[in-house]
Amino acid sequence: xxxxxxxxxQHLALGAKMVDFSGWDMPLHYGSQxxxxxxxxxxxxxxxxxxxTIVDVSGGQAAAYLRYLLANDVARLxxxxxxxxxxxxNEQGGVIDDLIVYRMTEPGTNEWFRLVVNCGTRDVDxxxxxxxxxxxxxxLNEQPDLAMVAVQGPNALKLTASVLSESRARLIDGLxxxxxxxxxxxxIARTGYTGEDGLELMLPDEEVVAxxxxxxxxxxxxxxxxxRDTLRLEAGLNLYGxxxxxxxxxxxxxxAWTLAWEPEERRFIGRDALExxxxxxxxxxxxxxxxxxxxxxxxxxxxxxxxxxESVGEGEITSGGFSPTLGCSVALARVPAATGDTAxxxxxxxxxxxxxxxxxxxxxxxxxxx
Amino acid sequence: xxNIPSELKYVASHEWIREEGDGVVTIGVTDHAQxxxxxxxxxxxxxxxxxxxSGDETGVVESVKAxxxxxxxxxxxxxxxNEDLEESPELVNSDPYGxxxxxxxxxxxxxxxxxxxxxxxxxxxxxxx
Numbered sequence: 001x002x003x004x005x006x007x008x009x010q011h012l013a014l015g016a017k018m019v020d021f022s023g024w025d026m027p028l029h030y031g032s033q034x035x036x037x038x039x040x041x042x043x044x045x046x047x048x049x050x051x052x053t054i055v056d057v058s059g060g061q062a063a064a065y066l067r068y069l070l071a072n073d074v075a076r077l078x079x080x081x082x083x084x085x086x087x088x089x090n091e092q093g094g095v096i097d098d099l100i101v102y103r104m105t106e107p108g109t110n111e112w113f114r115l116v117v118n119c120g121t122r123d124v125d126x127x128x129x130x131x132x133x134x135x136x137x138x139x140l141n142e143q144p145d146l147a148m149v150a151v152q153g154p155n156a157l158k159l160t161a162s163v164l165s166e167s168r169a170r171l172i173d174g175l176x177x178x179x180x181x182x183x184x185x186x187x188i189a190r191t192g193y194t195g196e197d198g199l200e201l202m203l204p205d206e207e208v209v210a211x212x213x214x215x216x217x218x219x220x221x222x223x224x225x226x227x228r229d230t231l232r233l234e235a236g237l238n239l240y241g242x243x244x245x246x247x248x249x250x251x252x253x254x255x256a257w258t259l260a261w262e263p264e265e266r267r268f269i270g271r272d273a274l275e276x277x278x279x280x281x282x283x284x285x286x287x288x289x290x291x292x293x294x295x296x297x298x299x300x301x302x303x304x305x306x307x308x309x310e311s312v313g314e315g316e317i318t319s320g321g322f323s324p325t326l327g328c329s330v331a332l333a334r335v336p337a338a339t340g341d342t343a344x345x346x347x348x349x350x351x352x353x354x355x356x357x358x359x360x361x362x363x364x365x366x367x368x369x370x
Numbered sequence: 371x372x373n374i375p376s377e378l379k380y381v382a383s384h385e386w387i388r389e390e391g392d393g394v395v396t397i398g399v400t401d402h403a404q405x406x407x408x409x410x411x412x413x414x415x416x417x418x419x420x421x422x423x424s425g426d427e428t429g430v431v432e433s434v435k436a437x438x439x440x441x442x443x444x445x446x447x448x449x450x451x452n453e454d455l456e457e458s459p460e461l462v463n464s465d466p467y468g469x470x471x472x473x474x475x476x477x478x479x480x481x482x483x484x485x486x487x488x489x490x491x492x493x494x495x496x497x498x499x
Contacts, residue, residue: 032463033434034409226408226434294412296432322411322434348430348437 005050006147006205007212014222022120024051026225033226037324040194040231041365044153045223046215051119054146054202055129056104058112059138066101066113069132071250071268073260074113077103081179083191086258087250088117088125089270093277094246095253096128097121098238100191102180114187116148116200118240132269146187147208151220152198152231154365157190160199163214172199193228195235195363233330234323236288236359236368242299243286243318243332251277252334254286254359282337286318288359289331290369295347296322297331297354304344304351305335312338317345325362332359372402372496375467379483380492381443386467393480397443398471399431399462402496407433410462413455415440415473420448422475424482429472431462444482446475 003024011018016027027048029036039045057066066074072086083102087095102114117125129140151160161169168183172190175181177197180189185204192198203211216222229239236254238244244253251259251274259274260266291297297320306312315335323330335343335356344351357369374380379387384403388396404410412432422428422442429440451473454461461470477483487495 029408032409032460034411034460230434294414294432296411296437298437322432 003051005048006208007048007050010209010212011048011222016222016224019225021051021225024119026051027222029224029226030222033224033230034324036221036223036227037230039221040153040196040223040227041325041362042153044151044155044159044220045194045227046212046220047150047152047223047228048212049150049200050147050208052148053117053119053122053125054143054148055115055117055126056112056141056143057115057138058110058141059136060109061136062111062113062138063107065133065136065138067266068136068268069129070101071260071270071274072101072258073266073268074101074103076260077101078107080104080106081181083178083180083189087244087255088128089250089268089274090246091270091273092246093249093251093270093273095240095244095248095250096246097125098240098244098255102187102189104182120241143202145205146202147205148200148202149208149212149215150192150194150198150200151215152192152194152196154197156196156198156220159218159220160201160215163211163218175199193235193237194231195237195360196231196365229319230321230324233319233321233332234325234360234362236332236361238286238332239319248334249274249277249282251282252284252286284315284334285337285339286332286334286359287339288357288361288369289317289320289333289343289345289354290326290357290361291329291331291345291347291352291354293328293352295352296320296329297345297347301331302346303333303335303354304346305339312336315339315343323361325365326367330361372400372405373467374400374402374489374493374496376489378467379486379488381441381486382495383441383443385441385443387443387483387486389483390474393446393477394449394474395444395446395477396471396474398466399440400492401466403438404463404466404470407431407438407462408435409433410459413459413462413472415451415455416442416448418448418451421478422446422448424479440472442475443486444475444477445479446477448473449476450474
């Protein structure tokens with residue numbers, strides 16, 4: 001059965017082209033995904049992300065449990081409201097999912113955390129999290145009655161504050177990047193998936209329609225999953241299922257920065273496999289590709305690495321598309337570790353030369369490579 | 371429902387054809403096609419003076435979603451291409467039957483015109499997809 005968010009009727013009324021996304025009927029765009037993309041880079045865009053799965057973790061051993069479950073370390077979160085991005089790994093070091101953890105309370109007794117995981121991996125995630133919880137005093141509570149809206153773009157904070165109460169506006173004013181705070185049943189975080197400043201707000205289903213409409217009345221433009229994908233691609237942010245999966249480790253997914261190796265005695269799931277891979281050498285890496293000529297790089301196209309006669313091997317595009325900000329095509333690709341600063345991609349029977357860069361391509365509206 | 375002007379002719383591969391007189395036709399892709407494609411980001415057109423046979427692959431439309439081949443709906447010589455599409459491929463989305471035209475050909479076999487679909491037949495085909 002197709003699932004819908006509390007904003008489904010709004011999407012239809014706005015004339016959205018709807019698509020199936022992991023069993024959810026979601027807006028792909030409301031007319032032009034390229035214009036929606038530019039809207040976020042230049043001003044404010046509004047996304048319904050209520051399909052994402054919210055899981056609250058509480059109990060006497062909530063922190064100990066998450067320090068075992070997750071490859072990044074929640075002990076780095078010293079105060080209520082701090083957040084971190086992390087992967088959740090299997091024993092082989094493969095990525096089960098990527099997620100954000102928010103520390104909701106000060107460290108100590110009765111502490112709890114909020115996790116936001118992908119909707120496409122919801123069932124696998126929850127089953128794994130329950131399995132791993134066996135020897136911990138924790139409880140896991142999914143929050144299906146919370147809607148989630150992302151307001152993204154250079155003017156996102158100002159515009160959102162303008163439609164909220166004075167106390168919530170003050171809260172937004174005080175948020176640093178990657179921080180979130182609760183406010184009377186709402187949770188407001190300065191996070192996102194676009195490479196721009198912005199907010200993600202979790203609020204009760206029954207309040208989200210009025211909030212959505214207030215943002216649109218104030219000038220925010222609704223944006224669909226199409227723009228969300230090109231924005232995150234430009235920002236060099238991985239998409240689960242495309243750029244990483246259970247067969248790929250964070251070291252092969254440009255996510256080494258999310259691994260907390262210290263303290264060494266923290267034996268999180270997958271650590272042994274990662275240490276082995278780190279010692280033996282990581283065979284592949286996730287890089288950015290830029291096609292400066294015409295044409296569009298697409299997922300699963302073959303990447304040829306090395307000069308004629310001294311081939312380094314082959315790789316594959318994991319996410320590709322047109323970058324509206326740069327006016328050319330960009331991609332993320334998994335390639336042999338020895339790949340240099342150029343490669344070729346087979347595009348519709350032709351071999352096109354691409355530049356190889358370290359992602360991101362664009363942050364805060366600015367090109368990030370030369 | 372997409373716009374299907376009654377004065378134009380169509381082929382099943384979603385190109386439209388406008389007769390300009392003297393055996394010259396203008397060709398583009400339909401409103402239905404541009405809706406399916408989503409935002410167009412590049413258009414590759416045939417070369418001027420190219421000799422096309424009906425059904426030949428003669429260009430590519432790259433959209434945010436996918437690459438799609440453009441087929442020559444009729445045989446003839448390319449006498450004009452829409453150079454504006456190089457800088458403004460979005461014209462294919464905003465004005466598929468006007469400023470978003472692709473190319474013009476001088477027909478080598480005007481009898482092929484009889485095989486084209488009229489608006490009703492094309493509408494029926496779109497609905498059955």
